């Protein structure tokens with residue numbers, strides 16, 4: 001899933017690799033995933049995108065925006081996997097959208113579970129997109145300790161940390177993936193309620209949000225995800241599907257995995273007591 005470190009990394013990689021290229025071909029899904037979301041009829045994308053030049057790209061929150069000339073936007077989010085190949089690379093057998101470029105390279109968009117691939121001319125109206133680009137990013141200067149504490153004060157006291165941090169895009173780009181290491185580094189259980197946090201807990205949590213997301217972004221995303229070129233991210237996740245059978249990196253105890261609020265949570269019961 002695209003979360004903040006992956007959004008920023010993909011945006012940068014597209015910008016560095018594809019800016020200046022012109023789209024020469026647009027191909028619709030090999031077999032349509034019913035959880036692939038488009039802006040209107042995806043067969044209309046061919047007329048909209050063919051001949052457009054890629055100007056720039058930027059990732060924020062859970063979205064990656066690809067800006068084309070003539071005010072055309074191509075925006076992807078959630079579970080869209082992007083793969084860029086040069087003329088010697090093999091196009092994946094399955095995709096939800098494929099673009100070819102003037103130098104015979106291609107960009108394939110695939111989706112394992114669900115995701116959005118939106119193309120439009122002019123203004124893009126989507127509430128999740130507006131949150132990703134409009135709300136204070138956890139990596140921006142405005143996201144400081146007083147802002148974070150004010151967010152806690154404004155919420156219901158019985159909200160749990162997972163609900164607070166990873167739902168409703170209060171903090172754009174924090175999802176159920178990056179959440180696990182953020183809470184582990186702050187020694188806080190995902191089911192802890194906001195009302196149970198001491199001032200020190202809040203400070204640790206703020207520091208962990210900033211530091212964990214910075215580390216993940218500096219290392220070009222998490223090792224559970226792939227980048228534009230199909231390489232795993234360089235950030236080795238501490239708690240994830242990759243490490244669940246390994247001992248806790250801190251106390252060497254067992255890591256627990258549970259389903260909670262529509263996704264798996266991972267935690268160490270000793271280091272993150274409820």
Ligand SMILES: [Zn+2]
Nearest residue numbers: 248251268271
């Ligand atoms: Zn532990």
